[in-house]
Amino acid sequence: MKHLVAVSITEYELDEIRTLIERRSGILFDASRERFFSTRIREHMAAKHLANGTDLLRKLHASTVEYDAMVERLLTQETSFFRYPAVFEAFQRKVLPELHMKKFWENPRSLRIWSAGCATGEEPYSIAISVADALMFSEAWNVEILATDISKNALKNAQQGAYHRRSLGHISPRQLDAYFSASGNEHVIKPRIRRMVSFAPMNLAQAVYLGRLDCIFCMNVMIYFSEARRNSLIQHFYEYLEPGGYLFLGHSESVSNVPVKFESVVCGDCILYRKPAGEMIYRGAALVEGAL
Ligand SMILES: C[S@@+](CC[C@H](N)C(=O)[O-])C[C@H]1O[C@@H](n2cnc3c(N)ncnc32)[C@H](O)[C@@H]1O
Known part of the structure; x- marks a missing residue:
């Protein structure tokens, strides 16, 4: 029989x-997540x-390893490929062509993206x-996608790049064929895609x-x-x-109440936030900033 440990912890x-x-990792467990929080702590x-x-x-006070282990248990890691298809469509149809024009004459042409x-x-x-x-x-x-998370467990899985068919919901059969190799029950990201992404641990509160x-x-x-933490991060x-x-933010997130001047760009069903680029003119295929 499994040995059960009786635990007691006060409010x-x-x-x-x-x-x-909240202080170390920025995550706020308010009243709406009270039950989730106390159950996970007891577990x-x-x-x-x-x-x-x-x-x-x-x-927790004596060791960051102990602190990290407890926080791992409290993280919500729900995600999926092309989680919001409208956002990725806007990325492909608006943002990437815009960046392509802007960087047309750059040598080398580089693209830096942070997830x-x-x-x-x-x-x-x-x-x-x-x-x-x-x-x-x-x-x-020269494409560089920097992918960071506070969770070392999540990053270990990410680095392997192996996924079950059921988690590939929005991947089309063509993309599955072009960008994944089958390995047993799993589909593994091909090196061409894997090489674009670098994973590293990072706490967004620091x-x-x-x-x-x-x-x-x-x-x-x-x-x-918390609102203060969110505002400071958006400012950064x-x-x-x-x-x-x-x-790019999630559907229920926005930059309102933050004293920075993002332009809201509505693309189909989603809103993207663009840092103003100053005056721009197009020269042939190239977009030249501040040229006037
Ligand atoms: C719900 S998932 C979102 C994943 C993905 N961005 C998406 O939208 O599908 C939230 C992620 O944020 C990470 N996270 C939470 N607090 C963090 C912090 N302070 N620093 C870095 N990552 C954090 C969690 O570990 C988790 O992987």
């Missing part, structure tokens, strides 16, 4: 853990054979597949500058952050984007 101790998580204590909240708090909160990799690989599908001669581009970016995808991550995203660069 005060749960509150202390909530505060610690974690049982798994770690910790009988009371004092022991748990002592471990912030990439979970198990479906989002950055969808970005890479979109680039391969939309950019003519995509091999001639985000570091990754250099200038053409696009940032941060979808369904900041919904769990604005600074990190190239003029004319785009920010």
Whole structure:
């Protein structure tokens, strides 16, 4: 019979853990997620054979490894390929052609995209597949997709790039054939797509500058952050984007109430946020910024 550990933790101790998580990782467990939070904490204590909240708090304060292990249990990693098809359609039909025009004369032609909160990799690989599908001669581009997440477990799966058929919902038969190889029950991302993506752990509550970016995808991550934390992160995203660069957020997220001047670009069913590019004129196939 499985040995059950009786655990006890007070409301005060749960509150202390909530505060610690908000401070270190930005994630807010408010009243709407109270049950989820306390159940997961109790499960974690049982798994770690910790009988009371004092022991748990002592471990959390003494070791970042212990803290990370507990946070892993509290993360929501729901994701899928081409999760919002309308967003990826706008990316392929509007954003990539615009960037193509803008960078037409650059040598080498580079494209830098950040998937912030990439979970198990479906989002950055969808970005890479979109680039391969939309950019003519995509091999001639220097494409860099930086994919980061706080969860080391999620990143381990992402790096393997192996997915069951059922999680490939929005992948078309043509894309499956072109960008995946079958391996037993799984479909593995082909090297051509895999090479475009670099994975690294990063806590967005302590985000570091990754250099200038053409696009940032941060979808369904900041919904769990406090308003102050969300606003500060959006401000950083604005600074990190190239003029004319785009920010992609989840359906229920927006940049309203943030004192930065993104332009809202409505594309079909979705809204994209564009950093103003200044004055632009087209010269032949090229888009030249600030030329007037
Ligand atoms: C719901 S998933 C979204 C995945 C993907 N962006 C999408 O929309 O399908 C949220 C992801 O954010 C990550 N996350 C949560 N807090 C984070 C933080 N402070 N720093 C970095 N990643 C974080 C989680 O580990 C999880 O993988």
